[in-house]
Amino acid sequence: MGRHSCCYKQKLRKGLWSPEEDEKLLNHITNYGHGCWSSVPKQAGLQRCGKSCRLRWINYLRPDLKRGTFSQDEENLIIELHSVLGNRWSQIAAQLPGRTDNEIKNLWNSCLKKKLKQKGIDPVTHKPLSEVENGEEDEEKTRNQEKVTEISESTSGSYEKKQSSIVVRAYEPEMEVEGSCSNSNNYMIGNYPIQMSFTSNDNLPNNISNSSTHWFNQTGIKPFDMNSEFTSFLPSSFCYKSSVLDVPSEDVLISSDSFGMKNNMLSSWGLTDCDSSIKENQTEEDEAKWNEYLQNPMIMLQNQESEGLCNQRKAAANLSHVDALETILPHSKQQESSQSYSVAAFGHV
DNA sequence: AAAAGACGCAACCGCGCGTAT
DNA sequence: CATACGCGCGGTTGCGTCTTT
Incomplete structure (x- = not known):
């Protein structure tokens, strides 16, 4: 369909959010709620697209967000849920109150994958690496991924x-x-x-x-x-x-x-x-x-x-x-x- | 101390889905 | 029914910071 991005419509700010922008968005949503995201930036006086506002709110400004490093329990739960759900970060995040899908995704890509590999576990299949290290590796990963999908949706x-x-x-x-x-x-x-x-x-x-x-x-x-x-x-x-x-x-x-x-x-x-x-x-x-x-x-x-x-x-x-x-x-x-x-x-x- | 590389995080992008028109 | 639009998701990128050389 070739839909154009909302940011192309007009010259909108991109990149990091300033404290002033954060304050405007926070005040607006606190007072009026977000309603339709596409109208939020105009109402809040921001030169941003609605999508950007939504993301900033969900990943950073939301009052119920938990800050700080992940506990061992949280990491264990993420690994466990990933073994069942795969890269369904939003579903994984739903089981971790105060954590965002983005945060969990970043943790997985930057930290947990490595930890699993160090323990000899394949982070994709959650099987021992030795079992996956053969010529059918890719095929097997695909099969397993499909199977998880099948099980999740069946x-x-x-x-x-x-x-x-x-x-x-x-x-x-x-x-x-x-x-x-x-x-x-x-x-x-x-x-x-x-x-x-x-x-x-x-x-x-x-x-x-x-x-x-x-x-x-x-x-x-x-x-x-x-x-x-x-x-x-x-x-x-x-x-x-x-x-x-x-x-x-x-x-x-x-x-x-x-x-x-x-x-x-x-x-x-x-x-x-x-x-x-x-x-x-x-x-x-x-x-x-x-x-x-x-x-x-x-x-x-x-x-x-x-x-x-x-x-x-x-x-x-x-x-x-x-x-x-x-x-x-x-x-x-x-x-x-x-x-x-x-x-x-x-x-x- | 400086440069290079690694790392972590925030934000962007494109796509798919649901809904309104 | 077709199209446009908004939203949410997952993948990716870019940048600041930290670590290593």
Whole structure:
């Protein structure tokens, strides 16, 4: 269509923002809100294009921005989310309150990529570099990237290509669910697949699908210690794909302590048939790490939620897994969106 | 101390999508 | 239905600062 850039329309300032410009923009948005961005510069008395104003506000002037260096927890979360979402910086930023997509993108390109490479992890595939260093490297990266896209956008929890299989058992006070869990792609952290499709052998009640995708990781136990021996991992978090819930992800990322899952089904995914030593080798240190992780403010999104929704969640937290999901589902049904979303829940055995 | 290179960050650019006309 | 426009996103660039030689 050949649309011309807004900056070409007239002679507009470009480059770094002066303190005076910042003040004008801040005052204007504080008093009147931004409304239509294209009209902001005129109303605020700025020789800038609306796009430039928007960017300045989002990345620098917004009052809720967190300043300063990223914490280790934040870096770990970014790596984890990148392994699932790829370069979807805005989606990653949505899980890190006070951080912008630009900031995260810069951190990734300038710092995290290198750190992963130093640990022998390919920053694109999140697999050990040794596995990617062959003639099919590029092809494999493309394949994996496509697969992530497919998984992120799919509305189904089952996938054709299954690499390996283990049995996963979930417990809940009134219910025991057992089924098979298959690695549905090539993504691994350490020696463990982080994305798996789960098929239950049992009939699950109501709206809960027998087949869904769960994204496991080892954050709760070993926060991305790529070089560590794989001895004490338990699947500590997962995402229900849209076959279970259709809710915007930013709405439903719930930490286990706010959701009250410690002793119910969501928190009780355990491995059988995979490596029984995993459970045995879990240490007090792991427990401490887990508790530390629960304190991670990055996943405590309830502070940003509306009071009503927050209370709804808190009410759900007192229910069992199934009841809690049912409590949230009516809310999700209100979201008339064709997109699929995922809900993350963090639990621990 | 000066020059060169590396690094980090802010901002720009182009594109795609959704919506209004 | 086609077109124009605004917005948001991801990739890229440019510049100031820091580190190394």
